[in-house]
Amino acid sequence: MVAGMRIVIIGNGxxxxxxxxxxxxxxxxxxxxxxxxxxxxxxxxxxxxWVFSGQMSxxxxxxxxxxxxxxxxxxRVRARATGIDTVNRRVSLAGDHEPIPYDRLLIASGSKPRxxxxxxxxxxxxxxxxxxxxxxxxxxxxxxxxxxxxGPPRPQAHSAASSGDSPYRFREVAAEHRxxxxxxxxxxxxxxxxxxxxxxxVAAGLRPHFFIREEWFWPIALDQKESQWxxxxxxxxxxxxxxxxxxxxxxxxADGNVSAVRTNMGRYESDCVVxxxxxxxxxxxxxxxxxxxxxxxxxxxxxxxxxxxPDVFAAGDCASVRWFxxxxxxxxxxxxARDQGRVAGGRLLxxxxxxxxxxxxxxxxxxxxxxxxxxLVNWNLEREExxxxxxxxxxxxxxxxxxxxxxxxxxxxxxxxxxxTVLIRWIExxxxxxxxLNHLNDAAFDTELVPPLRVPRA
Amino acid sequence: MDQQGQNGLxxxxxxxxxxxxxxxxxxxxxxxxxYVVLYWEHKVQQHFGVAPLTAFSEAAGLRNRWYLYGFLxxxxxxxxxxxxxxxxxxxxxxxxRITVNVAIQVALGFSLPFIMPLFGAQxxxxxxxxxxxxxxxxPQTLADLPLYFSLYTxxxxxxxxxxxxxxxxxxxxCSWVCGCGGLANTFGDPWRxxxxxxxxxxxxxxVSIHLVLFIAIATTFxxxxxxxxxxxxxxxxxxxxxxxWQDWSIKSFYGFAVGAILAGVIGTGLYPVFGxxxxxxxxxxxxxxxxxxxxxxxxxxxxxxxxxxxxxNCSTYCEMGIDVRSYAQSDESFTRASxxxxxxxxxxxxxxxxxxxxxxxxQEDKERQRLSVVDF
Numbered sequence: 001m002v003a004g005m006r007i008v009i010i011g012n013g014x015x016x017x018x019x020x021x022x023x024x025x026x027x028x029x030x031x032x033x034x035x036x037x038x039x040x041x042x043x044x045x046x047x048x049x050w051v052f053s054g055q056m057s058x059x060x061x062x063x064x065x066x067x068x069x070x071x072x073x074x075x076r077v078r079a080r081a082t083g084i085d086t087v088n089r090r091v092s093l094a095g096d097h098e099p100i101p102y103d104r105l106l107i108a109s110g111s112k113p114r115x116x117x118x119x120x121x122x123x124x125x126x127x128x129x130x131x132x133x134x135x136x137x138x139x140x141x142x143x144x145x146x147x148x149x150x151g152p153p154r155p156q157a158h159s160a161a162s163s164g165d166s167p168y169r170f171r172e173v174a175a176e177h178r179x180x181x182x183x184x185x186x187x188x189x190x191x192x193x194x195x196x197x198x199x200x201x202v203a204a205g206l207r208p209h210f211f212i213r214e215e216w217f218w219p220i221a222l223d224q225k226e227s228q229w230x231x232x233x234x235x236x237x238x239x240x241x242x243x244x245x246x247x248x249x250x251x252x253x254a255d256g257n258v259s260a261v262r263t264n265m266g267r268y269e270s271d272c273v274v275x276x277x278x279x280x281x282x283x284x285x286x287x288x289x290x291x292x293x294x295x296x297x298x299x300x301x302x303x304x305x306x307x308x309x310p311d312v313f314a315a316g317d318c319a320s321v322r323w324f325x326x327x328x329x330x331x332x333x334x335x336x337a338r339d340q341g342r343v344a345g346g347r348l349l350x351x352x353x354x355x356x357x358x359x360x361x362x363x364x365x366x367x368x369x370x371x372x373x374x375x376l377v378n379w380n381l382e383r384e385e386x387x388x389x390x391x392x393x394x395x396x397x398x399x400x401x402x403x404x405x406x407x408x409x410x411x412x413x414x415x416x417x418x419x420x421t422v423l424i425r426w427i428e429x430x431x432x433x434x435x436x437l438n439h440l441n442d443a444a445f446d447t448e449l450v451p452p453l454r455v456p457r458a
Numbered sequence: 459m460d461q462q463g464q465n466g467l468x469x470x471x472x473x474x475x476x477x478x479x480x481x482x483x484x485x486x487x488x489x490x491x492x493y494v495v496l497y498w499e500h501k502v503q504q505h506f507g508v509a510p511l512t513a514f515s516e517a518a519g520l521r522n523r524w525y526l527y528g529f530l531x532x533x534x535x536x537x538x539x540x541x542x543x544x545x546x547x548x549x550x551x552x553x554x555r556i557t558v559n560v561a562i563q564v565a566l567g568f569s570l571p572f573i574m575p576l577f578g579a580q581x582x583x584x585x586x587x588x589x590x591x592x593x594x595x596x597p598q599t600l601a602d603l604p605l606y607f608s609l610y611t612x613x614x615x616x617x618x619x620x621x622x623x624x625x626x627x628x629x630x631x632c633s634w635v636c637g638c639g640g641l642a643n644t645f646g647d648p649w650r651x652x653x654x655x656x657x658x659x660x661x662x663x664x665v666s667i668h669l670v671l672f673i674a675i676a677t678t679f680x681x682x683x684x685x686x687x688x689x690x691x692x693x694x695x696x697x698x699x700x701x702x703w704q705d706w707s708i709k710s711f712y713g714f715a716v717g718a719i720l721a722g723v724i725g726t727g728l729y730p731v732f733g734x735x736x737x738x739x740x741x742x743x744x745x746x747x748x749x750x751x752x753x754x755x756x757x758x759x760x761x762x763x764x765x766x767x768x769x770x771n772c773s774t775y776c777e778m779g780i781d782v783r784s785y786a787q788s789d790e791s792f793t794r795a796s797x798x799x800x801x802x803x804x805x806x807x808x809x810x811x812x813x814x815x816x817x818x819x820x821q822e823d824k825e826r827q828r829l830s831v832v833d834f
Binding site: 365 | 460461462463465466467468469470471472473549550551554651656657762763764765766767768769770771773774783784787801804805808809810813814815
């Protein structure tokens, strides 16, 4: 083992930080440098919506204490990485920063929001809800300012270098130009970020437009019945859900502030638009490096998260990994980024751990409704059958079990809490639907005193 | 209505009075002033010639200011319970915990001392035990109290409370029964996010709570010794117990420092500054004992592996300053001595990762680790 190995990590999100922690745990003396354009501290991107509403402070969404860098001996570089010289082993940075030499490098630069393809997508008052800078923008549009206490100071000096297509640049605030807070926000895109942007606007007392291109909300995860069940609840909170709306343009007023969303179904006045149509790997800054990307910009990695360049690894949202179904694409999930970060940490140490993705599972909270999924749901398998039950009692929930050839292959659950590890075990054990329904409450993870789910016999 | 999970978003940090704004600090100052007058009204009277709380109590037809305090305490709890249940009352566990706690406090803590004298009995609090009610095991107290209450106190403090803590965790007391905990979880709830989560505060808590426990046990022991031999050793008697409750002695010092300053003035007065569980977390000797028993007992917070998104809602709303997130994101089910089992971490979790439970089974955590993809 080389003494005094120089480790450089691009990105201080969960993948980068997990890797840094894994290295530091075993090598107290190695030189670890973490480059971040977005923030001084590792924070949980999944929690931006709660900072917006005031449920949490900026400090609350940081998993480590503020002195973590100093205590763990991580060198912090606040800059935008602009390229990698894989021959001379250096990372170049924007502004007047010197290039940083590395012995082993981890790219964990994450995702960036996909820009709107419509005319007017760059207008003032149009933004995303993915980065800390997006949060800042959206708070200023809707609340007229950021929530009290615990906020890291705005990195103004730094943001000068974050221009152009950087997802971390500060946007101009239409509300400040208009002299009036946003009253009619619109959210485009029926995915998880979309519904978060909608929920926080509702919590701020507004009644947002919610434009969804598809026939029903979140078709990738829900079937029509489940989606209808959710949409009813979303509408009850005062959201105008517009299904099957193709956005055509964002209109602006004479001052350049956004004024309306035009879709194939009509024109909707709006003074603040959040585009939530997905994220893409944040890798455009790598285009001139000799690191192989897939056609959608994900960094191609092998089972050990090694890229095409020697001693360069990639983890998290920016890495195109092999899925359980054999395809290669990025996994844009918090816990997979965490797991990949740990594997990458092992690689930076010189070990040979492999990243192996197990069965698919996930969870979400759609406004008030909790959602758990495990296994193969909405895959339209051959000979698949769906067993569906809607509970209309003290607890409202839906349960869907996907069955193929007399054994269960997937679960989609709304309104109750489930232990996905038990559900996955049943799938692996190829349990029958009848057996599963008889044992369903063994997988319940509801809080105490919640009455158990009673399902009809199969 | 859903029976679990946070409904809608909270606006905690957008409300100044809950975040140490001028109003928040002013509320704290008022509470501190109230407790100072309550405990040392005789000094106030010496200096200013008025005893405001006593005067008010008499005008209201109450026997003394402690009845007024009991009344205000109950009003604060009921009001706080309404505030809390409007936000978090969709959850059955929250409804159970708050309802039982308020009922016990209002029925026993407040009404009984009114009712008992009607039947010729003394004012007794069935809801408190040694070492929280530090004088309940003093021999003199036991001798003076009716026999049934002395038995109740001894059995309750030394047998029932510990056994229940092993079976259900300290929450059976700290979150379902106790008056201090009840006030914290109702009237104090708006400030629950202010409890410090720093490792420094954890270290402080570990030292301070055991120090107070040591002092409580030592004081009880010395007062017991004084009861046996005090008559023959007047110097010892003077130091330990004194002849009058206003004299300085170890016994009166404990009442002053722990009972009045730590539990009252700091413990409740500083809710809006340091969060509602300052006393319970850092000083309560009963919490220290129950915490040990909790560690060896059945209670734990179960973590569903691999599902945590590290958002931190659990840690933010932990009134005991436990960094729940650090356990959740490393997939570790856990029991912390300080946890009072209020259940708010599980309630706030947007991914249903946490669950409070009573079980002897610690085995399944290990086999579940197979879901982890890391194999160093």
